[in-house]
Amino acid sequence: MGKLEVGVGIWSLQSTKTGPRHFSYLYNELIEDAQFIDQYQSISTIWQTEHHFWYDGYCPSLLTVAGGIAAATKHVRIGQSCLLFSEHNALRVAHQAAVVDQLSGGRLDLGLALGYRDNEFDGFNIDRRTRVPRFDEGIEVLRRSWADGPVNFDGDVFKVPDVNVTPKPIQKEIPIWVAAVGENPIKRAAKLGASIILSDALTLDQLSSHVELYYKTADEFKVDVSKVKIGVLRRGWVAETNEEAHSEALPSLRFLLREQLGGWRYLVDEKGEPVGFDRPKELDAAAAKLIRTHERTIGKPERVLRGLKEIASTGVNHVIFGTRFDSLPRKKYLRSLELLATEVIPYL
């Protein structure tokens, strides 16, 4: 299982209602952050996140932006949590990922998810119901594109003739991470032998059972998963004291979680109906519950270290430390990253 790796994220490049910024400021800030992080080789990965057609400009083109990150850095890996793969043309993703991998000297961790928002599938004129076959066929297109020789793939969704995608990636196999929210996606990822990124909503007990399910499924299908990473997104913040960390991070985190839960509609009730802003009490309760989970990685270095070790004890071996909250003073944000890199990660 190995030592726990810590990456940071997740850069969405949103110009939000509460923290409106010029987009050029946000994109340039990402590049500055990347350079800042690159000097601390203890932070393994920078994680980006994607959506389309969202009112606040949520970043839609992760691999393009990854080109900028690659040029700005020398050590840190570049990951996506996640690129909404079923909303893309897999052959285009194959080309762009290979170029990012080459440009960065083999530092790409390609994180893929199905996507779920109706508005995005509708904007691209893709039937949301096809997202699973698009994903599965897309993975095959990626693998054939990066292997020697022509692609030659004739699927139900993607048909690629005997063209040879160039350049090939620099890594023998670009690590593919799959967002696994729920049992079926975990099983699917295990069958693929892909690394996984688990939901930020899971308690420690749930994490343990999900990790167990992943390895059990891999074992059942005789898939070699000895090199895979089991990742999870956990919101986090480090300051000199617990009180400072809480007062700096919690109000922003509460707002962010509430907006995500209500706006993205991935919170569903017992009938499977999405819970939107029209049900504020349920949203508040869900956000409060999530905060209790994330609080364990918000505090002074010792507390965050303990919180990360708890996560490592579940079998998770990569934490995406989610430090990107809205409207926080930049100086405090950079201090949080510095403490994470120098006072927390080296002691894991």
Next chain:
Amino acid sequence: MRFGLGPLSIEKVSNKTHVDVYEDALEQSVAAEWWGFDSVWVDEKNFSSSSFNSSASVIAAAIAQRTEFVRIGMMPLMGLVNAIYLAEEAACVDNISNGRLIFAGQVPSDSIARGWAGSNSPERIQDDIQVLRKAWGGNPFSHHSEFHNIPGEMAVHTIAAGLHKISVQPKPAQLTMPLWLTGNATASDVAHSEGLPYFGPAILTRTELKAFYQEHTQSSNPAKKFTACSDCNCTSVSSCQRIVPLAREVFIAPTTEKAHELAESAITELYKSFVSNGDLKDFKDFKELAKNRFIIGDPDTCIEEIYKYQEELGINYMVARLSYHNMHPGETIKAIQLFGKAVIPEFRMFGLPDEIRKVL
């Protein structure tokens, strides 16, 4: 006259790691910015055994990160995928670069279009242009055509029901994204009908290019009767705002002999690959190939040649490659420097005294 460097050569080189090939291209971009070029250009090649660059937007973002002021000309292939992807990627690069992007869409060859199950028909390229313009515009939009159905308004997407439009985000930093075209005769026709700046094929000779630049030669030559161009309310040569770009193989050195010595094998190898792709007829020798096609020489020779293109084709934006993959990168940087010091001022500094012109 304005000047760009490129399209950068990002090709396979023996005894060199891939990372170094990209690093050379980024260093050349920085050098071009330093020595006064207006822009740096990056194209993309698909299914090419020698190319290390199948994504113009990824490399454009890298150039944006390394440079501060120079514009970035990005030449992505069009007609292959939903144009929303291109609009989104361009907007991201425009924001990383603080509004320095020029989007020069490349019309693909038949074989590349087939590989993607895309199209290089004029109708498809025009449709992509419409989607790009709407996507970069300030208002939410819909677009229903033979090639795009935006949004799909599928009954199954219940949460999106009733919206009828989408808004591509983020918007570019620039109010209006410069949109140019490059490629074959289809690109020329579409550029003409849409009023877009157009690069004639770099592999053609000056004589062959005349057909593509006919409209501009009339308006740029003061000796001829002035004809206003179709997309600019100009009344004279000096009031014409139209950009007339040209991409050429260029190489410069302190002497013409040295320039030929350095450039011949590099450009020959490149053009042999065009021959093997079927883009060019086989050639006997370099002399025959270079005649009226390449600009190679000392500063005076290069200046004289560029004046010919200016006079005969009406160009006002020269994109000079100067960068060849099998040439030592140090020679490329020296050529960029010499071009910036000796050639660009000739066309930029009106009234430059001869005494100053001679100083390098």
